[in-house]
Amino acid sequence: MANPLVCDSVWKDKQKYEEAEAHYQQVLAGTAPKGGGKDKKQGKSGGGSSIKNEIAEARQQIQKVLNSGGSGGVAGDNSQVTRRVESLEKENRDLKKVVEDMKALVQRLESRVTKLEGGSSAPAAQAPTPKKPAAPAEDDEDDDIDLFGSDEEADEEADKIRQERLAAYEAKKSKKPALIAKSSLLLDVKPWDDETDMKKMEEEVRKITADGLLWGQAKLVPIGYGIKKLQINCVIEDDKISTDFLEEEITGIEDLVQSMDIAAFNKI
Structure with missing residues (x-):
């Protein structure tokens, strides 16, 4: 009797398992035959025919896509x-038309310029030369005439x-009055203290x-501090009155005036 362990270690159905594994992979890939291939012969023939069919279908699809895409793109x-x-x-066509119009315009302009140049040049060529006046007959009496006497009389x-x-x-210039230069002055006249009679100061000024x-x-x-200054305006003629004269005369009122300043000086 054979040893059972030895028999168990032998893989007697290897081909069947391989076919089952192949069928399983086909199922996963979606290429398994519809019949399932129950026996070995049917499984082999079914597997081969299904691959061929799939290849044929793939070729047809590729051809169809190529035909449709290529024709559409073209x-x-x-x-x-x-x-x-x-x-x-x-x-x-538009450019040709524009060029033809430009050519026609240039031709018209050339013909017009030619006519104008011809019209201006023809009279100039035909213009008669001016004739010199005939010289008067010489007379011995003309030698006694002074030709330059009339010019001297005209110059005089x-x-x-x-x-x-x-x-x-x-x-007329001497009768016209000369322009008199004048100036406007604003004077500040300051008193000694707040007890100074400002009204009298103005009268004295x-x-x-x-x-x-x-x-x-x-x-x-x-x-x-209660002190006020007299601010008075005056107009002077520059050639007759000077600021030094005003300062001497106003500060000469010693009882009322402490000092005098020129606050503003403008030419008129």
Whole structure:
């Protein structure tokens, strides 16, 4: 009797397991035959035919995709190319038309310029040359005539007229009054203290009179500690009155005036 352990270690159904494993892989891949292949012969034939069918179907699908995609792409490209060609042809026709119009315009301009140049040059060529006046017949009596005497008399008369006009201008200028330069001054006259009679101070300042001096408005401006200063305006003629004269005359009122300052000086 054979040893059972030895029999158990022998794999008697290896082919069956391999077929089952192959069938399982086909099932997972989705390529298993519909019949299932119950016996060995059916399994082999079914497996081979299914692979062939799948390969054939795959080829058909690839061919179908290639045929559809290729034809669609070519048709699309052909339509785009056709449209592009049509637009280029239209542009070409438009450009030709523009060029023809420009040529016609240039030709018209050239013909017009030619006509103008021809019209201007023809009269110039045909213009008659001016004839010189005929020389008068020589006479022996002309030798005694002074040809330059009339020019000298005309020059003397022109000089006389010029001198008369200059004399009239000088006389008119001398009668015109000369411009008198004047200035406007604002003076600050300060008293000794707060007890100074400011009204009397203004009266004394206005008593200062001279040719070219004109007093204006006056007002009292507070300085501080109850003291006020007299601010008075005057107009002077620059050639007759000077600021030094005003300062000497105003500060000469020693009982009332401490000092005098020029607050503003403007030319008129």
